[in-house]
Amino acid sequence: MGGCLATDRITVDGCKVGYMYxxxxxxxxDSAWRFFAGDEDEDYMADSDNHGVYAVNTIVNYDRDIIGFLNEPIGSEYERDDYTGKFKKAITH
Structure with a gap:
């Protein structure tokens, strides 16, 4: 599927994907997917040591819940619902 961006909160700290677009x-x-735990702030993301480029398959191995969304079109955006633990379309402001 190609490469993606993912943060160390997923690949190092072991967090599930909480937000993806x-x-x-x-x-x-580039698959164009970007994966985050969801609690990364601007300062965290400004440090390039906190994220990297990975094969999408690598991130699937960290969190299989993303599989059903990988063929979604450019512009797709999802966040994990805190209550159900399932992904839902993200509401952007």
């Missing part, structure tokens, strides 16, 4: 790809190998 599909952006416009930056190159042919």
């Amino acid at each position: 599909r952006d416009k790809p930056i190159n042919i190998d």
Whole structure:
């Protein structure tokens, strides 16, 4: 499926994906998916040591709940519902 961006909150700290969106790809190998635990702030994201590029399959191995969403179109945005633990469309402001 290609590469994606994911934060260390997922790949190092072991958090589940809490927020994900599909952006416009930056190159042919980019799936355009961006995965976050959901609690990363601007300062955290400003430090490039806190996130990296991974194969989407690698992130699936951390959190299989994302599988059903991977073919969603560019512009898709989902967040994990705190109550049910399932993904729902994110409401952006």
